[in-house]
Amino acid sequence: MRKRINLCFIGCGAFCKAFVPLFQKHPDVESVAVCDLIPERAADYSQKFDVPIIASFEEAIASDKIDAVAIFTQRHTHGPLVIAALKAGKNVYSAVPCASTIEEIYEIEELVRKTRLTYSMGETGYYRAPTVFCRNKMLAGEFGDFVYGEAQYNHDQRHFHYESNGPDWRKVAGIPPMLYPTHSTAMILGAMKGVYVKKVAAFGWVEEKLPDIFGTNGVNLWNNPFSNTAMLAQLSNGGVARISENRRVAFAGPNTYISQFYGSDACYEFSVAHHYFTHWDSKNTNKLLMDEVTKDLLPAGVYEKINDPDFPQRISDGAGFWDSAPVQNTARIPIEYRHEKNGHNGTHHFMVDDFCQAAATGMLSPTNIWTAARYNLPGLVAHKSAINGGQLMDVPDLGEPPADWPVMQLD
Ligand SMILES: NC(=O)c1ccc[n+]([C@@H]2O[C@H](COP(=O)([O-])OP(=O)(O)OC[C@H]3O[C@@H](n4cnc5c(N)ncnc54)[C@H](O)[C@@H]3O)[C@@H](O)[C@H]2O)c1
Known part of the structure; x- marks a missing residue:
């Protein structure tokens, strides 16, 4: 009930x-x-x-x-x-x-x-169009074995809201980038079923231009010197992922994306506004075919302007932020949301709907605690690794949800 x-x-x-x-x-x-x-x-x-x-x-x-x-x-x-x-x-x-x-x-x-x-x-990250695209193709077996992926969350810390923290806002602004890793880990791990990070090695970029925010002399709550950190992760399926969390780089939008998702049988590549899918030609096993799949991954109203000279600037300014793309299953969204504002590439409706349906039915949402732990724990370990100069470290895994607690699969 x-x-x-x-x-x-x-x-x-x-x-x-x-x-x-x-x-x-x-x-x-x-x-x-x-x-x-x-x-x-x-x-x-x-x-x-x-x-x-x-x-x-x-x-x-x-x-x-x-x-x-x-x-x-x-x-x-x-x-x-x-x-x-x-x-x-x-x-x-x-x-x-x-x-x-x-x-x-x-x-x-x-x-x-x-x-x-x-x-x-x-x-x-779990609901963004590139993740949905790769998840669908992965589930359909089109990628073959997952080999290597790259995802990043670029968000210059100057754009965050720190007013809530009062005059001591700098102490919070210096949060280690890898304590907020879930947008990018979710894009790679969310494209696969049951895959988690086993080991990481990470390196940080020591920020010297903002010594009142980043540093090891107590300027922030974590004694964190890094504004940008990248990790290399070994996954449970044998694949490798490079995850970057950048908080002082000159790149605006889209700010969370998969740049590469490589399989043995097919690959996805993204370059600022264009999405590509390469796969073997079924008629010629020595030939790879490259399809542009951008139309499925951008909202229709954004895609129709793709040949305009200022298109890259529009993407950088956030075009597509508010709307869903054709690959996202908006048909499942409650009718009451049809005229409601969305956000983050049309993901807000999905996040709220999954929580509400899970709480109402007692089933698990896809981003339940076991999934959330798999997205979050690698970053916490990666920060330690970066502090230790790139030390290779094991990442704990909390496993799958209990077998008698089903996960909703609405998309
Ligand atoms: N893409 C995304 O998923 C995304 C984007 C933006 C923000 N966020 C997340 O949303 C959260 C909020 O971000 P924001 O920019 O709105 O922050 P904010 O600083 O503007 O707002 C936080 C509010 O929480 C209040 N607060 C803190 N502790 C409280 C307590 N114990 N009881 C009641 N109120 C309390 C503060 O007074 C403040 O008004 C963050 O966790 C951030 O990570 C996620």
């Missing part, structure tokens, strides 16, 4: 506002409330979205009128809030990342396994 959800948003900052209307309109949601440490922010949201305010996170998780929380607090704060919410018996939607320490991720997994509450991490 489906259960309707009474949810409280924790954190009314820059990102959360895109999600309030989606949760409000979802057919599995009964009610929505908001909460923020900064009372004016909660008041703004309350007025804008006509929702009640709950005074604090603690009050929200103590309330028997609330059965779920959606965590939209700053990126390094999620672990303890998720743990407290699960201990209080609440279902949890969490913005990325899952948590900042390996121990927190273990504890979240243990709580979810014991309580059978819903935990879903809103990871855009």
